[in-house]
Amino acid sequence: MPHAEPAPSRLTSPATSEDEYRPIADYAIVGDGRTAALVSRTGSIDWLCLPSFASPSLFAAILDRQRGGRFGIRPSGPFTSRRRYVGDSPVLETTFETADGTVRVTDFMPILTGSPLAREIASERELVRIVEGVAGAVELDIVFVPRPDYARRPVRLVERGRLGWFSVERDRAYILHSDVPFRPCDGASALGCRLRVEAGEKRYLSLIFACDDVAAVAPLGAYADARLEATFRWWDRWSGLCPYRGPYRAEVMRSVLVLKLLTYALSGAVVAAPTASLPEAVGAARNWDYRFTWLRDASLTLRAFVDLGHSAEGAVFLDWLLNTTRLSRPYLQVLYDVYGRTRMHEQELDHFEGYRGSRPVRIGNAAETQLQLDVYGSVVMAAYDYVIRGGRLDRFERRMLTGLGKVVCDHWREPDNGIWEIRGERLHHVYSKTMCWVALDRLLRLAAAGHVRLPRDRVERERAAIAEAIEAHGFDPDLNAYVGAFGNREPDAALLLMARFGYKDANDPRMVGTYDFLRRELGRGALLMRYRDGYDGMPSREGAFGICSFWQVDYLARRGDVQDAVRLFDRLLGYANDLGLFAEEIDPDTGEALGNFPQAFTHVGLIAAALTLERAGVRD
Amino acid sequence: MTDAVQIGAILFWGLVATAVMTTILEGGQGSGLSRLSLPYLFGSFVTGDRHWAYVLGFITYTIGGWLFAILYYVLFFYLGFATWWLGGIVGFLHGCFLLLVMLPLMPHVHPRMASEYDGPTAKRRLEPPGFLGLNYGGRTPLLTLLGQFVYGVILGAFLPVG
Numbered sequence: 001m002p003h004a005e006p007a008p009s010r011l012t013s014p015a016t017s018e019d020e021y022r023p024i025a026d027y028a029i030v031g032d033g034r035t036a037a038l039v040s041r042t043g044s045i046d047w048l049c050l051p052s053f054a055s056p057s058l059f060a061a062i063l064d065r066q067r068g069g070r071f072g073i074r075p076s077g078p079f080t081s082r083r084r085y086v087g088d089s090p091v092l093e094t095t096f097e098t099a100d101g102t103v104r105v106t107d108f109m110p111i112l113t114g115s116p117l118a119r120e121i122a123s124e125r126e127l128v129r130i131v132e133g134v135a136g137a138v139e140l141d142i143v144f145v146p147r148p149d150y151a152r153r154p155v156r157l158v159e160r161g162r163l164g165w166f167s168v169e170r171d172r173a174y175i176l177h178s179d180v181p182f183r184p185c186d187g188a189s190a191l192g193c194r195l196r197v198e199a200g201e202k203r204y205l206s207l208i209f210a211c212d213d214v215a216a217v218a219p220l221g222a223y224a225d226a227r228l229e230a231t232f233r234w235w236d237r238w239s240g241l242c243p244y245r246g247p248y249r250a251e252v253m254r255s256v257l258v259l260k261l262l263t264y265a266l267s268g269a270v271v272a273a274p275t276a277s278l279p280e281a282v283g284a285a286r287n288w289d290y291r292f293t294w295l296r297d298a299s300l301t302l303r304a305f306v307d308l309g310h311s312a313e314g315a316v317f318l319d320w321l322l323n324t325t326r327l328s329r330p331y332l333q334v335l336y337d338v339y340g341r342t343r344m345h346e347q348e349l350d351h352f353e354g355y356r357g358s359r360p361v362r363i364g365n366a367a368e369t370q371l372q373l374d375v376y377g378s379v380v381m382a383a384y385d386y387v388i389r390g391g392r393l394d395r396f397e398r399r400m401l402t403g404l405g406k407v408v409c410d411h412w413r414e415p416d417n418g419i420w421e422i423r424g425e426r427l428h429h430v431y432s433k434t435m436c437w438v439a440l441d442r443l444l445r446l447a448a449a450g451h452v453r454l455p456r457d458r459v460e461r462e463r464a465a466i467a468e469a470i471e472a473h474g475f476d477p478d479l480n481a482y483v484g485a486f487g488n489r490e491p492d493a494a495l496l497l498m499a500r501f502g503y504k505d506a507n508d509p510r511m512v513g514t515y516d517f518l519r520r521e522l523g524r525g526a527l528l529m530r531y532r533d534g535y536d537g538m539p540s541r542e543g544a545f546g547i548c549s550f551w552q553v554d555y556l557a558r559r560g561d562v563q564d565a566v567r568l569f570d571r572l573l574g575y576a577n578d579l580g581l582f583a584e585e586i587d588p589d590t591g592e593a594l595g596n597f598p599q600a601f602t603h604v605g606l607i608a609a610a611l612t613l614e615r616a617g618v619r620d
Numbered sequence: 621m622t623d624a625v626q627i628g629a630i631l632f633w634g635l636v637a638t639a640v641m642t643t644i645l646e647g648g649q650g651s652g653l654s655r656l657s658l659p660y661l662f663g664s665f666v667t668g669d670r671h672w673a674y675v676l677g678f679i680t681y682t683i684g685g686w687l688f689a690i691l692y693y694v695l696f697f698y699l700g701f702a703t704w705w706l707g708g709i710v711g712f713l714h715g716c717f718l719l720l721v722m723l724p725l726m727p728h729v730h731p732r733m734a735s736e737y738d739g740p741t742a743k744r745r746l747e748p749p750g751f752l753g754l755n756y757g758g759r760t761p762l763l764t765l766l767g768q769f770v771y772g773v774i775l776g777a778f779l780p781v782g
Contacts, residue, residue: 161736171652215747217740
C-alpha cells in the first residue's frame with residue numbers, strides 16, 4: 001500500500017471544539033458496500049448506521065452534537081490536519097500535526113473477498129482505526145460514544161476481558177476491541193482515554209457489529225494491518241477496471257468510487273446518499289432522508305458504471321431495477337429501499353436538534369406516495385443502454401419493459417409531482433412528458449431490434465402525441481424556451497436533459513433558447529439552481545443543485561461549445577471538498593456544501609459530463 | 621411392536637422433536653430474542669466459512685437430535701413409562717445442563733472461539749457465550765430452555781415405551 005505523505009490540503013484551524021458542527025464538506029466517507037461512515041477532518045466519526053445504510057444510526061453527532069454519539073480520535077491540544085484517500089481506494093488517512101509531533105489515523109471498513117483472510121470467520125461489520133505515530137509524540141483524546149437507534153436506546157458498556165467493550169441490546173452487539181486503555185464514563189455509556197503516541201508506535205481500534213448472530217472479534221496488530229492491505233488490494237483491483245484516462249481521471253475515479261461505496265453489495269441497489277437530514281438550507285426544514293434508491297437516477301447511474309468499465313455493477317443494478325420493482329409492477333414507485341421495499345414511513349426525530357439547528361430531522365421518506373412519470377423513461381433508458389452495450393434481457397425483464405410501455409401509454413396525459421418531488425398540486429411537468437417520450441422511443445428501438453414485443457402502432461402514435469403536447473404546451477414562444485410545466489413560465493434545470501436523451505438536438509433553436517433562459521433565471525456563477533426560489537412552496541432558499549450544474553457542461557459539449565464546457569467544468573470541480581466529494585447542493589454565495597453527503601446524483605453528473613467532454617475530443 | 625418399528629418410531633419422533641426445537645431456537649434468533657445459534661456453533665467446530673458452518677451445523681445438530689432421542693428412549697425405558705410431562709422435565713434438565721455446563725465449556729474446547737482471558741487470535745474469534753449464554757442476549761436461557769422442554773415433551777408424549 002503506498003505510504004507517501006499526503007499533499008497539503010486545506011488545514012483546519014487549531015483547537016476546534018467537538019461541540020461545534022463541522023462544515024458538511026469537512027467529512028470523508030469510508031465504507032464497505034453495505035454501510036458507510038462519515039469521518040470529520042478532526043478525526044471524529046459522526047455518522048454510521050449499522051448494519052446497512054438505512055438502518056438506525058450508532059453515531060449521529062452530525063445531526064446532534066450532544067446526543068447523537070460519535071467515535072473521535074484527535075490531539076488533545078492545538079493541531080492542524082490534512083487527509084487523503086490512499087490511491088484509488090476509500091481507505092482514509094488523516095494526519096494530525098501538533099507542536100510536539102505528528103500522528104496518522106487510518107480509517108477503513110475491511111473487504112476481504114478474494115483474500116486468504118476470507119477463509120476465517122469475519123465480523124458481520126467492522127470499522128478499523130489505526131493510529132500511528134509518525135514523528136515526535138502526540139497526546140490524543142479518544143472518545144467512544146455509541147448511541148444506538150438514533151440515540152433512542154440506553155447504552156451500557158461492559159468490559160469482557162481481552163475481547164473488549166460490549167454493548168448488547170436485544171439481538172445487536174456493538175463491540176469495541178482495542179489495545180487502548182479506555183475508562184468508562186457517563187454511567188458506562190461512553191469510553192474515554194488520553195493516550196500518548198510516540199513515533200513508530202501503533203494502536204488499533206476495531207468497532208465490530210453483530211446482529212442476530214454470534215459475533216466474531218477480529219484480532220488486532222499485524223492481523224489488522226493484513227486486513228488493511230487486503231482491503232486496499234481489493235479496491236485497487238476494482239479501480240483498475242476503469243478504462244478512463246482522460247484529463248479528469250482523479251475526479252472521475254473518486255466519483256465512481258463514491259458510487260461503488262453507495263452500492264449495496266447484497267442487492268446491487270445504489271442509494272442516493274448515506275446520510276439523512278443534512279439540510280439543503282441550514283437552519284430550515286429542507287431535511288430529507290436519502291438512504292434509498294431513486295429510480296429517476298437509474299439511467300445515468302447505470303451509464304456511469306458501464307461506461308467506466310464496471311459492467312458487472314451495471315448489470316446487477318439493472319437486474320435489481322427490473323426485479324425489485326415486481327412488488328409494484330407494472331407501476332413504478334419513486335423510490336425503493338435497498339431490498340426493493342416500498343414502505344419508507346417518514347418520521348421525525350424530535351430529540352435531535354438537527355445539523356446546526358436544522359429541524360425537523362426526518363428519517364424515512366414520504367416521496368414514496370408521489371407520482372413521478374419520469375421514472376419510466378429512466379428505467380427503460382437504463383435497460384436500453386444496457387442492451388446496446390451487449391447485455392441480454394431475460395423473459396421476465398422483457399415482459400416488464402412491455403408493461404412499462406403500456407403504463408406510459410395509459411398515463412402520460414396525467415399530471416405528476418415531477419422529478420423534484422414537489423409536495424403539492426400535481427402538474428403536467430415537461431420533463432416528465434419528455435421522459436415518457438424517451439421511454440416509448442427506446443422501447444420502439446428495442447422492439448425494432450427484437451428485444452421486446454410491443455403494439456408498435458399504438459406506441460408510435462402515443463410517442464408522437466407526447467411530442468406534440470410538449471411542443472404545443474411546454475414551449476413558451478415569448479420566452480423562446482421550454483418551461484417547467486404546461487401553462488406556467490417557470491424554468492426547470494432538468495430540461496437540459498432533453499438534449500442528452502435525444503428528444504431535441506442540442507443546437508435546435510428551442511434548446512438553445514431554453515439553455516439561455518435557464519442560465520438567465522437559474523444561473524449563479526458557474527452553478528445552476530434546479531428551479532426558482534419558492535417554486536417548491538417552501539419558505540427557505542436552497543442551494544444550487546450539484547447535478548444540474550454538471551448538466552450545463554454536458555449540454556454545452558453536445559452543442560459544440562467545448563471550450564466553454566471545459567471552463568465551466570473546471571470551475572465546478574472547484575466546489576468539491578479536498579477529497580473530491582460533492583454534496584447534493586452548493587451554496588452559491590459561499591460555496592458551502594449543502595444537503596446529504598456525499599451525493600451519488602452529483603457524482604453521476606460529474607462522470608456524465610467528463611465522459612461527454614471526452615467524446616467531444618477533450619484529451620490530456 | 622417389533623424392534624424395527626421401535627427404531628423407526630425413535631428416528632421419526634427424534635427428527636420431529638429436533639425439527640420443532642430447531643424451529644423454536646432459530647425462530648427466536650431470527651426475531652431478535654437471542655444471537656445464539658447452536659447449529660452454527662457446532663458447524664464452526666469444523667469450518668471457518670460462516671455459510672458452510674451453518675450447513676454442516678444443521679446436519680450434525682439433526683444427527684445429535686436423533687442420538688439424544690435414543691438416550692431419552694433408554695431413560696424412559698428404564699423408568700418404565702413415558703409421558704409428556706416426564707419428557708418436559710427431562711428436556712428442562714437437559715437444557716439446564718446445556719446452559720450451565722456445555723456453553724461455558726465452549727471457549728475451552730471450541731477451536732474457533734475466543735476467550736475473555738486470551739482475546740481473539742487469527743483462528744479463535746467467536747464471541748464466547750458466557751454464563752447461561754447471556755452474552756448472546758438476555759433471553760437466551762429462556763429460549764434455550766423452551767426449545768429443550770418442547771423437545772422432551774414431544775419425545776415423552778410419542779416415544780413408544782413398554
